[in-house]
């Protein structure tokens with residue numbers, strides 16, 4: 692069976708700085724310069740006050756697991772070799788939510804509200820993916 696390669700992320704012009712940041716192992720998110728709220732996913736205007744006065748800032752990379760699922764079966768796809776893998780919604784310290792994977796863990800040991808921190812996984816010369824791993828205590 693011919694399994695295609697993993698797809699690159701789809702990138703629009705206003706998300707480009709996010710991917711430029713991850714390539715340098717920096718987790719960048721937007722912040723509104725008018726209402727000072729953090730913003731993720733990348734947008735052209737602030738979803739809170741509709742200002743277009745938005746800057747990019749580096750997030751701490753720390754957060755907690757809001758929700759997660761463990762993928763243990765899958766149709767033939769480029770992700771088969773990763774199973775079991777964890778898909779999670781992470782709440783960053785800055786308050787925004789990010790969908791990613793939890794890696795470097797035993798999926799059976801994960802819990803909601805658990806502390807995690809960002810780690811970077813290079814896909815190719817253009818894309819590095821931000822993933823999260825449990826904070827060792």
Ligand SMILES: [Zn+2]
Pocket residue numbers: 723724725726727728737738739740741742
């Ligand atoms: Zn705003």
